[in-house]
Amino acid sequence: xxxxxxxxxxVALGLCAVLPNMWAAKVGDPAxxxxxxxxxxxxxxxxxxxxxxxxxxxxxxxxxxxxxxxxSGNMQRLQEEWTSKGVIWFTVVSSAPGKQGYVTASEENxxxxxMHAAPTAALLDPSGExxxxxxxxxxxxxxxxxxxxxxxxxxxxxxxxxxxxxxxxNATNYVSLALAxxxxxxxxxxPSTRPYGCSVKYADTSH
Amino acid sequence: xxxxAAGVRASGAAIPHGTVELIAENQWIxxxxxxxxxxxxxxxxxxxxxxxxxxxxxxxxxVEWHLPAGxxxxxxxxxxxxxxxxxxxxxxxxxxxxxxxxxxxxxAYLPAQQTxxxxxxxxxxxxxxxxxxxxxxxxxxxxxxxxxxxxxxKIEELFSATRKSLPRPAPKNWRFSIEGAxxxxxxxxxxxxxxxxxxxxxxxxxxxxxxxxxxxxxxDSGFRLTxxxxxxxLKPIEDLKGVLVLSGDQAYxxxxxxxxxxxxxxxxxxxxxxxxxxxxxx
Numbered sequence: 001x002x003x004x005x006x007x008x009x010x011v012a013l014g015l016c017a018v019l020p021n022m023w024a025a026k027v028g029d030p031a032x033x034x035x036x037x038x039x040x041x042x043x044x045x046x047x048x049x050x051x052x053x054x055x056x057x058x059x060x061x062x063x064x065x066x067x068x069x070x071x072s073g074n075m076q077r078l079q080e081e082w083t084s085k086g087v088i089w090f091t092v093v094s095s096a097p098g099k100q101g102y103v104t105a106s107e108e109n110x111x112x113x114x115m116h117a118a119p120t121a122a123l124l125d126p127s128g129e130x131x132x133x134x135x136x137x138x139x140x141x142x143x144x145x146x147x148x149x150x151x152x153x154x155x156x157x158x159x160x161x162x163x164x165x166x167x168x169x170n171a172t173n174y175v176s177l178a179l180a181x182x183x184x185x186x187x188x189x190x191p192s193t194r195p196y197g198c199s200v201k202y203a204d205t206s207h
Numbered sequence: 208x209x210x211x212a213a214g215v216r217a218s219g220a221a222i223p224h225g226t227v228e229l230i231a232e233n234q235w236i237x238x239x240x241x242x243x244x245x246x247x248x249x250x251x252x253x254x255x256x257x258x259x260x261x262x263x264x265x266x267x268x269x270v271e272w273h274l275p276a277g278x279x280x281x282x283x284x285x286x287x288x289x290x291x292x293x294x295x296x297x298x299x300x301x302x303x304x305x306x307x308x309x310x311x312x313x314x315a316y317l318p319a320q321q322t323x324x325x326x327x328x329x330x331x332x333x334x335x336x337x338x339x340x341x342x343x344x345x346x347x348x349x350x351x352x353x354x355x356x357x358x359x360x361k362i363e364e365l366f367s368a369t370r371k372s373l374p375r376p377a378p379k380n381w382r383f384s385i386e387g388a389x390x391x392x393x394x395x396x397x398x399x400x401x402x403x404x405x406x407x408x409x410x411x412x413x414x415x416x417x418x419x420x421x422x423x424x425x426x427d428s429g430f431r432l433t434x435x436x437x438x439x440x441l442k443p444i445e446d447l448k449g450v451l452v453l454s455g456d457q458a459y460x461x462x463x464x465x466x467x468x469x470x471x472x473x474x475x476x477x478x479x480x481x482x483x484x485x486x487x488x489x
Contacts, residue, residue, distance in 0.1 A: 099336065197264055199265075201336060
């Protein structure tokens with residue numbers, strides 16, 4: 001009831017701008033379900049992967065923060081390491097058509113092949129729907145979901161918010177930490193951090 | 208460019224969609240004195256760089272100094288930033304042009320030399336829709352003299368204009384309180400006059416929701432500002448530190464304890480009778 005009152009108040013004030021943010025899931029909440037087209041032509045539904053760990057990686061191939069993790073081979077290493085341990089890894093592209101980082105399925109496939117990237121699939125989110133569900137603000141923002149479908153991590157990929165390739169080696173990787181701790185039956189020690197990177201290029205009308 | 212004095216202004220180095228140059232407020236430096244240097248950024252229309260807390264994306268410029276023996280550099284003095292971005296992602300930064308002032312100190316006894324070669328390695332992220340990292344190596348040869356440093360008049364104007372946009376401590380008679388509600392912090396300020404425009408910039412990341420509109424309740428002798436908490440704020444905080452910009456250009460550095468008992472600034476303190484709600488950040 002309280003939420004509804006707030007909702008109507010906001011609409012009355014013309015503040016629909018903040019709604020995506022207010023409804024977005026937080027760490028500890030059930031991960032919102034979605035259906036998306038993958039660049040490999042398949043349709044992916046998140047809830048089909050209940051029972052497995054799922055990583056969401058917000059991606060923009062022109063962002064230098066993303067570039068740091070791909071040019072250094074860090075992202076590919078993480079994808080290989082964790083998918084080999086049964087983790088489902090979705091790269092998510094939320095750039096709107098006409099915005100920087102927007103890709104067609106074939107452009108994304110070309111990029112994945114060129115970079116030797118190894119996610120389970122790359123999800124195309126040109127409407128920004130998945131991005132808003134998870135309140136993705138930057139690329140590369142990372143989300144980890146546990147087998148029960150609960151968000152156990154959201155935030156930065158690591159603790160070095162720079163574009164310098166040499167910073168990768170000495171960084172503490174929050175995604176690996178969250179997965180390793182959760183798989184060992186431990187509480188995730190750093191469940192939420194400020195995501196760093198380039199802003200997600202949503203459509204102008206979607207905010 | 209109106210500035211041409213040799214020795215105080217190195218030529219600008221290119222960064223993506225702009226330039227950065229190293230400038231000095233004085234014509235020379237002397238042992239035991241301090242001189243303000245400035246990193247003067249100029250950007251093409253639509254491009255921006257970031258404040259010390261960049262907000263939802265980006266990162267602040269970083270500088271590494273290479274100074275001769277006997278010289279030390281202070282931290283950057285950051286002018287008040289602006290809110291940049293859309294309504295779901297908001298960054299804090301600067302468009303067009305900005306000067307980041309860095310005071311440089313010379314020890315009382317300097318090794319015998321005629322000029323001090325002051326060099327800076329600057330790393331900066333420049334963004335519009337896309338972001339491009341830039342690097343610049345800047346250096347400035349400042350003469351060393353025995354008499355106190357004299358200002359370089361034309362450049363001094365640039366520094367004094369920049370100084371006006373630096374946040375200063377709030378007047379002693381202003382009163383502040385912050386109460387933490389479920390989803391927001393409410394900042395109440397009693398300052399003896401009506402304020403119809405106020406924006407808060409948090410110095411610490413992940414305390415308030417950068418993109419949320421800041422709701423202002425303007426009263427006769429003060430105001431209330433509602434700041435939505437960040438989703439990343441998982442533990443209570445002791446104080447909220449940041450820059451409060453009033454009426455668009457008066458910037459104050461504030462550090463207010465959260466929910467301190469007995470320290471609440473009341474409705475009466477701000478003359479609430481004729482209060483009016485307004486929105487910032489839309």
